[in-house]
Amino acid sequence: MKPTVTSVLFLLVALAGVAIAANSSWGKRNSTDILLLRENVFRTPLRNGYQSVNVDFPKSGQTNTRAISAIFIIDRFTNSSGAYGSLWSGGVGYRFASINLKSQYNRGINSTVEIYGRR
Template identity: 40%
Template structure:
């Protein structure tokens, strides 16, 4: 009985938690090379909203190697998530795809760290 209650509590806490993602590791000499807020509102009841974020932008260059990518969900109980589609850690570029739950919005803080 106690085990089933404990498992139920763990499931509820996990279900209610935000969807944060971390790729890589932030070292002592790493610096933030990109910081942005990625926010999209759902325009209809059953629509899924998405957004792709590319770093660096096509007209920019990045000479640092990406050491870590942090995606922090700002909405509690959100089932939105982020995925890396291109590049990422140990590359100098990345493409991150953000996707919401059906009929919901998303609000993420994106931080990309790089090493010299």
Template identity: 35%
Template sequence: KLTTTLFSIFTVGIVIALIIPSPAWAANKCEGKSHNATFGMRKPGDKLIHKERIKSVWKLLSFVQKDVTYPAKDKKRKYIITYIKITDRYTDGHGGCASIVKGGVGYDHVKIHTKSQFTRGLDFIIEIYGIKPA
């Protein structure tokens, strides 16, 4: 009887933990139905220098995280970044969040971190525009 009671309490605790998000989970939640982001602005003479789709299926009781680095480690840095457009392909509020963690607009490199919501997937299109330095 004690084992059944402990199991019931444990099960209820797990269900509550999954239904009510912790502050850490809430801090990673984006606002709104779509979580698009733009940084900088297009400038005369700039061009699309990198386009990548980041897509990943959900993970049970976890987050999905992926990073995009431009340029790739073995490539030269030829452009100054003028504009970054990140499009969340989930439009129902279940998409992830994207943030710049290194470099970005005004730099010749960028590292973008993407993170899904809890037990959700990712689907972003990342476009990076740049201009050759004078």
């Protein structure tokens, strides 16, 4: 079965949308959830290299008794050239999370990490 022109175009548009999107999310936020953490992460560009930043929740010396329901990473660059987020440990359903933000080559980081939890 040969792919039609429409299906090929649809696939290309879908791949292009994923390729330029630097926002990430895990879980689903409900209206009753509360904001547990909002952290703005900003790093200037590193010439001929990448920037990498870890965001840990809860912070060192703090405790958290609420289960995480959603995690959002928002790219604050207007051209989607911001960092890509990876969930390294914990996350939705856990009481902790470790998130890594990695910049694109020769780019900086300007992202906001939001973590929501159940009441």
